[in-house]
Amino acid sequence: MLNIFPDLLNYALLAPFILRVALGLIFIDLGALKFRSEKQRWLTSFDILGLRPVTLFVPLYALLQIVGGVLLIIGLWTQLAALVFVIFTGIELYVEWSAREVLKRDMVFYLLLFIISVSILLTGAGTYALDIPL
Numbered sequence: 001m002l003n004i005f006p007d008l009l010n011y012a013l014l015a016p017f018i019l020r021v022a023l024g025l026i027f028i029d030l031g032a033l034k035f036r037s038e039k040q041r042w043l044t045s046f047d048i049l050g051l052r053p054v055t056l057f058v059p060l061y062a063l064l065q066i067v068g069g070v071l072l073i074i075g076l077w078t079q080l081a082a083l084v085f086v087i088f089t090g091i092e093l094y095v096e097w098s099a100r101e102v103l104k105r106d107m108v109f110y111l112l113l114f115i116i117s118v119s120i121l122l123t124g125a126g127t128y129a130l131d132i133p134l
Helices: 006-011 014-035 039-049 054-074 078-098 107-123
Strands: none
Touching: 014 039, 014 054, 014 078, 014 107, 039 054, 054 078, 078 107
16 A cells, blocks of 8 residues: 655654654653652662662662753764663563552553653664764
8 A cells, every 4th residue: 555645754754853852851851850759759669679779879860861861852872872761661661560569650651661762772863863873
């Protein structure tokens, strides 16, 4: 079957751009929440998971999310940031699946972040990025 809108395929490189900016904004917000309103919940979660010292790991995790989100938005080291987010969201998916009382977020949310991260990892930065495809 023929493509209904073949002219839109000229803009295919915009899709990774849109996905990486959206993912970057989400992770910046998630990282900022770990410094503010969700800090105590994440300290408790890391303590339950045995990741100690929690006062070191929670801010480090939040900082990695913020820095990775900024890298995605500007399109620098995009695939590395996406790989880190694939690992983070994969772990969060596993924790959500096995211990629902720890994170208390919707599993579909983490699944969506995981899929977007994998997509960016496989497709690259797209347009308007500092990464130059070789």
